[in-house]
Amino acid sequence: MLSDGYDQVNLIGIGYSYQSSSLNNWSNSSQNSSVCYDNTNNPTFSNWGASQRDFYLLDHNGNLVIEQNISSGLPNNLESIIIDLINDIPTSPECTNGDEININPCIPQQCIDGNWYEVIIDCQEQTGIPCPSGIYIEPSADECCSVCRLYGDMNLDNSIDVSDLVSVINLIINNDYNVLADVNEDGSIDVTDIVTLINIIIS
Missing domain, CATH: 1.10.1330.10 (Dockerin domain)
Incomplete structure (x- = not known):
């Protein structure tokens, strides 16, 4: 894909913490990927509900597109899926970093890295914090x-x-x-x- 000009893909490999001594087996200097191992007790694996050789594909907004165990191989149409996701990336930013939308003060939006994100508002009364006196x-x-x-x-x-x-x-x-x-x-x-x-x- 790199030879075809698709350089928007980031590859990250995460191993179990006890596999730290085997990282060199996962990639070599000619591969465009980064590998690391999880912290003790493997919190990343737990947070994602992942098992060994589970594969996750996210779009440019961080939304999960594919979750699959690849012990038997990668999906046959993986390249076309990735190309479609790349083509969905806006050619220009949707907004300027730091811009804000406050039409609804309880659901404000802020521009981060060219994309709009909702800002979570935690109100004291709604979260059960008392108002003494x-x-x-x-x-x-x-x-x-x-x-x-x-x-x-x-x-x-x-x-x-x-x-x-x-x-x-x-x-x-x-x-x-x-x-x-x-x-x-x-x-x-x-x-x-x-x-x-x-x-x-x-x-």
Whole structure:
């Protein structure tokens, strides 16, 4: 294939860890391949569910195309499959490294090596991390994850002080409601919440 101009293929051979002394038997200086042996306990073999002489073929995006044991030989149509996969590689990058797409803030995409990849977002609330002494507040339209806010932190500065107390008093006067001001979580804002806030501030 190299003589025909197909130089996009990377060959990697991985042996069991106990076969490290036999690496020289797998290739010679005239072959365009790299060989190595697995770490102790063979984690790579385990992660791929592989056995000795298992063959894996991936496309340019890292998607698995073929998984086959080749003790009896390689697939007869392997060369044509590889050529088809090479022809599927874009002749120019799909995007510029570092570009981002944030149409959906919970499924952002980032350009890496000319291809788009989804970025995994792990939100604290969805992963079960508690919000002690506070509550998770719904995110804004351009954010994905809800944010843990302290009860009483009306100005969202991650502390509770006199300015927050004044905000709560104004809510009571105007008969308004804000879940952050409901310090005792009884569904209403009243003097009890104010007393609780004062105790928090002076403690």
